[in-house]
Amino acid sequence: MSNQLRVGVLTISDTASTDPVSDTSGPSLCRLLEAESRYTVQITAIVPDDFKAIQKTVTAWCDDLDLHLVLTTGGTGFGVRDCTPEAVLPLLERQTPGITHMIFSKSVQITPYAALSRAVSGIRGQTLILTFPGSPKAVKENFEVVAKLLPHAIDLVRGGTGKKTHEKMQGAPRPSGLADNEAATSSSSHDHGHGHGHGHGGHTCFHHSDRETKTDAASLGLDTPVPRRLRKSPYPLIPMDQALAIVMGKVTPLPSVEKPVNESLIGAVLDEDVVAVEAVPGYRAAILDGYAVIDTDGPGQYPVTSASIAAASEGSPRKILPGQIARITTGGALPEGATAVVMVEDTQLVKTSEDGAQEEIVEILAKVRPGEAIREIGSDVQVGQTVLKKGQVISAVGGEIGVLASIGVHKVAVRQRPTVGFLSTGNEVVNHDNGQALKMGQIRDSNRPTLIAATKAAGFDYLDLGIAPDSPDDLEAAIRNGLEKCDIVVTTGGVSMGEMDLLKPILEQKLGATIHFGRIMMKPGKPTTFATVPQANSKQSKLMFALPGNPVSATVTYHLFVLPALRKLAGYEKYMWPSVQAEITHDVRLDERPEYQRAIVSVTAEGGIQAHSTDKNQMSSRMVTMLGVNSLMVLPGKTSERPSVKAGQKIECLLIGKLV
């Protein structure tokens, strides 16, 4: 990893900042970068065309994250809001007009409109910054112009001599043991420290110049001494909406699989339209116990010719002629010629056989219409009728399985169900049922049982990955094991600012993961982290949620992010939680961060919907605030105009449990 060039991709757009899904340039730039092994996209963000927001992000990425390369897309044009060049120029310590001109000259050959870009480029500290226009096409063209040049440029920016590149240009053999992507950084100070045995070998040194101590993600890092760690998180605090859009943008439904029609289908999403193979009912059947008649015969006394009880029989049922009736049970096959069924209650016995065992003559008392009390062939479902649609969820209520079972379909194509693995982390965390008294500083693992229970209730498969101590090697091994076996790995703990909070650096430095966000403006769950981790034997990256360790933070963020992601993976079109507007029964003081308060939503005697928080003290370590919870109250962040929500006001409540 340490030889990879760490890149930040910043989308600058008013539209994309409110609707992240509309951002196509940022993701296309990420794909271009990820297609080349030498780059790793360490961070992405979207900001509006806002001078300060642009400067803040670019500065943090250069100065705190010390990225090799920052690429921005958008805001370089003539539009009134376009201000990327104005925001970026003052941040550049040295401009790189050669790169800017090279891009311009190539781009105007493709389209004269390229002249309307005011892009700039340059160097800040040890970071190269390029500003691209906002269209995916322009982004691709621009990137391709400079792609070959960038590693060499970065090498020089980082104090390298460029010797390797020059040797390469002259066709000279490269020193043995140097991989392609090493050429870019091998002579730079950046090469020290990480990725080569993480501090156990001769590569680690901490005696660099001031600038060097900030290289790599060392300041977040695995082998950086505590005093040198960053004192502020380098991960931008992004809004909840954006975080959700990022997660859902990365989740694509799993492939299809054939499954038998039985309870194993509960919760599955159909991946095909299902067509009835058989008609329901497959024969003309009586709806009532009584007598099959010919309706035109009308009331009167009739000989009983035969009996048709609901049972299988070969061939067609017997026939009745005008003036005859036949005894029939509910579900029995109608005799040929019968046009209606008269219920037994509307008849009376006239004569029996001599031994009294058989009916001989019965009087029909009621007049019936043709077709009365008969289920015609296919009157429920006809052969060839599309009964269930692709995308439909097979519910636990039973309706879908019941219908599938009735129409002669034995197997259906459904989306594969994801498996999620749970790993608790922390030296202080012990199995909740270890049977031993806690030692000082120990805490029982409540996160795994909680999340496993919620997963089981939601019908997903899971793997219990146990507890990993706060050691880089143990964590790496446990996560790798989980990623191998599961579609999503969820860890809890170790994502904030403590020296034992190792998840983020492990993800980036050891697993080659891209962290898409590492902090969210929400309460609880601020340090919630989401990453995609490339897999050696598959093009498809795996998803990884590193949730905060605090039990309530872990539980709430699991419900808000992971369960919807699991539903989307399983093919659900509606994967977010449903919500209701409920009347809050008490005042609530708002927090700076938008908050998800644990609440109980109930239906009042008058049919209204009301909600109350489980407890005033909603600290994220207090699992007791989760007792009885069926809802998360979505409270907005505090403003000077709205410091609190008053009793009686309506508040959106996400229904994560059953309404009471």
Ligand SMILES: Nc1nc2c(c(=O)[nH]1)N[C@H]1C(S)=C(S)[C@@H](COP(=O)(O)OP(=O)(O)OC[C@H]3O[C@@H](n4cnc5c(N)ncnc54)[C@H](O)[C@@H]3O)O[C@H]1N2
């Ligand atoms: N300087 C700062 N400190 C903290 C910040 C911050 O922004 N700056 N954020 C706080 C917030 S908000 C949260 S939430 C927590 C998140 O902590 P971590 O994800 O790093 O988790 P840990 O430090 O490992 O543990 C936190 C807490 O939870 C207990 N824990 C951990 N795992 C379990 C488990 N499986 N079962 C039960 N309890 C568990 C652990 O013992 C700690 O008490 O960080 C704040 N700090």
Ligand code: MOO
């Ligand atoms: O965001 Mo933390 O989850 O407040 O406790």
Ligand SMILES: [Mg+2]
């Ligand atoms: Mg911590």
